[in-house]
Amino acid sequence: MKVLVGMSGGIDSSVAAYLLKKAGYEVEGITMLIWKKDSPYPAPVSANSCYCPDKSKDLESIDRVASILGIKHHVVDCSDVFQRSVLEAFRTGYLEGITPNPCIQCNSIVKFGAMVDYARSVTDFDLFATGHYARIREKNGRYELLKARDMRKDQSYFLSRLSQRQLSSVVFPLGDYTKDEIRDIDVSMGFHEDGMTESQDFYGGDYSDLLAVPDRPGSIILPDGEVVGNHNGYWHYTIGQRKGLGVAYREPLYVIDINPERNTVIVGTEDMTHISGIDAVDPVFSSEDHFDDGKVYQVKIRSTASGADAYVHSTPEGFSVDFISYVKGAAPGQSAVVYDGERVIASGFISSRRSIAKQHI
Numbered sequence: 397m398k399v400l401v402g403m404s405g406g407i408d409s410s411v412a413a414y415l416l417k418k419a420g421y422e423v424e425g426i427t428m429l430i431w432k433k434d435s436p437y438p439a440p441v442s443a444n445s446c447y448c449p450d451k452s453k454d455l456e457s458i459d460r461v462a463s464i465l466g467i468k469h470h471v472v473d474c475s476d477v478f479q480r481s482v483l484e485a486f487r488t489g490y491l492e493g494i495t496p497n498p499c500i501q502c503n504s505i506v507k508f509g510a511m512v513d514y515a516r517s518v519t520d521f522d523l524f525a526t527g528h529y530a531r532i533r534e535k536n537g538r539y540e541l542l543k544a545r546d547m548r549k550d551q552s553y554f555l556s557r558l559s560q561r562q563l564s565s566v567v568f569p570l571g572d573y574t575k576d577e578i579r580d581i582d583v584s585m586g587f588h589e590d591g592m593t594e595s596q597d598f599y600g601g602d603y604s605d606l607l608a609v610p611d612r613p614g615s616i617i618l619p620d621g622e623v624v625g626n627h628n629g630y631w632h633y634t635i636g637q638r639k640g641l642g643v644a645y646r647e648p649l650y651v652i653d654i655n656p657e658r659n660t661v662i663v664g665t666e667d668m669t670h671i672s673g674i675d676a677v678d679p680v681f682s683s684e685d686h687f688d689d690g691k692v693y694q695v696k697i698r699s700t701a702s703g704a705d706a707y708v709h710s711t712p713e714g715f716s717v718d719f720i721s722y723v724k725g726a727a728p729g730q731s732a733v734v735y736d737g738e739r740v741i742a743s744g745f746i747s748s749r750r751s752i753a754k755q756h757i
Contacts, residue, residue, distance in 0.1 A: 398422040399567065400521040402507060403461070403469065405454035406594050408527030408570060410461045410587045411578045415569040416525060417465055424519055425462055425469040427455065428511045430482075432475035437483055438605050445600030446502075447483075461587050470518045477510040478502065487607050493656040494729030495634045497699075498598045500743075504557035504680075508566065523567050530555050531571035532563055539563035540683035541740040546574040553699045556733040556743035557680045604632050614659035616643055619652070624663065630654050633661050636669060636725020650725070652751075670722040672752045673706075676732045676744030677714040683739040687715065694735040695719070697726045697746065703735050714744040722752055 401413040403425040417423045431449045439449050455471070462469040482502050489496035512524050529544035530552045539560055544550040558566070570578055583590045599606060609629070616625035625643035627633065633641075637651040641663060650669045653662040674697065687693070687708045694703030695717050705720040717732060726732075726749045734741040 397523065398424065398521045399523045399525050400512075400515055400519065401425050402511065402524070402526040403427050403458045404527070405457035405461075406527070407582045407588055407592065408529075408578060408594075410457075410527070411581050411585075412525055412527040412569045413461065413465055413467065414581065414585055414587075416567070417467065419569075421523075423465070423467045424521065425458065425467055426511065426515050426518075427451075427458055427469070427471050428474040428478075428507065428514075429471060430475050430478040430506070432479050435475070435479060435483075436608065437479070438601075438608070440600035440605075445597055447478075447599050457588070464586060468519070470515065472511060472514040472518065474506055474510050474514065478506050481505045481510075483606065486603075489729050490603070490607055490631045491609070491656065493630060493654040495727040496729045497731055499554050500557055500731050502598075503554055504559070504562070508558055508562045512562075523565055525567045525569060527570055528555060528568050529570050529575075530568045532566060532568060535683075538683060538685075542571070542683075543735075543738045543740075544568075544570070545572050549575045552735075552740050553696055553731070553733050556682065556731060556740050558682070559680060560682075563682070604629070607631055612659055614661070616641065616661045616663055619662060619664055619668070624649070627661055630656055630659050630661050635727035666724075668751065669724045670752045671719070671724065671726045671749045672722055673716065673718045673750040674726050674732055674746050675711065675714070675716050675748045677747045679714040679742050679744040681742045683736070684741050686710065687734070687741070691736070692720070693741065694737075696733045696735065697723060698730055708734050708742075713747070715742060 399416050399421045403409045413423055413425055458469055482498050486496050486498045528551045529549040531542040533540045533542055541552055543552045582588055611628040614627050615623045616627055617623050633651050635651055643649055647665055649663040652664040652668045692705050693708050695706045696703050704723045707718045708715055726746055728746050730746050731743050732746050733743045
């Protein structure tokens with residue numbers, strides 16, 4: 397059986413290819429290029445970025461690992477679909493006053509979508525693999541997306557929009573390993589130097605650079621309309637933000653809402669960030685295709701958040717979440733991912749929030 401491994405040049409994808417070959421699979425590697433030469437979007441300030449014009453060092457690293465393993469390596473150009481489905485959607489979202497998550501979109505539409513489709517024109521394969529920390533289990537005819545063994549590295553949140561079709565042909569070799577174990581294997585195989593650091597953001601710079609819009613001065617206001625500061629464009633802010641507001645007030649202030657039409661950023665005290673519930677749209681179901689009434693689920697509203705206990709039920713547009721205790725800073729556009737223990741149940745985009753503060757948001 398042949399497995400095609402998405403390779404970035406980093407530790408995780410390199411070891412994923414090694415583990416699969418060690419397990420007896422026929423392995424080939426593939427890398428997607430997402431920089432478009434005539435792109436209207438600027439290059440990042442930092443080269444340590446997924447979206448970057450120069451991938452020569454990454455490709456050299458991949459070629460070295462492929463040579464050590466004795467496997468073929470392919471490169472496919474996914475720049476058109478990445479610009480259309482990720483960059484343009486990102487820009488549109490921010491200008492609408494929401495906070496999109498480009499990594500989740502890229503995984504479902506590009507990395508596990510277009511790249512896999514393009515790859516079939518280059519080579520034949522049975523399964524697709526990456527170096528993500530997550531697990532998949534088949535049960536009762538469904539493919540369940542599960543958290544990784546190493547909870548510090550778990551990436552199930554970012555994979556939560558993979559469809560049943562995608563999950564049916566995907567493997568995650570690192571799901572049962574810790575990051576320390578993977579690093580040890582990497583060094584022992586001579587893939588990278590001991591102590592190599594890894595951190596690659598979607599865009600190595602200020603996200604607002606991707607919007608390519610001129611500054612537009614506006615007001616920072618309290619919920620009652622009192623002006624407490626000024627800004628250069630609402631798109632420089634996101635719900636829940638505290639740092640960088642440039643506002644002097646008797647207590648810390650947080651962004652609690654954004655009004656694109658009026659170009660205003662609404663700020664409030666910490667209690668005004670407390671949310672009792674959210675609504676989510678455009679759902680993708682994973683381990684199950686429904687929610688159980690009265691069941692307590694865990695819901696993550698951002699990748700770094702802990703899952704908060706909540707009741708969840710379906711709506712015509714997606715699903716509604718009622719948190720048992722309040723959560724802070726739910727941002728429209730971000731993904732709400734519903735878990736039942738280690739299992740991902742569903743993922744949707746936050747469309748609205750229900751505040752527990754007296755002031756209307």
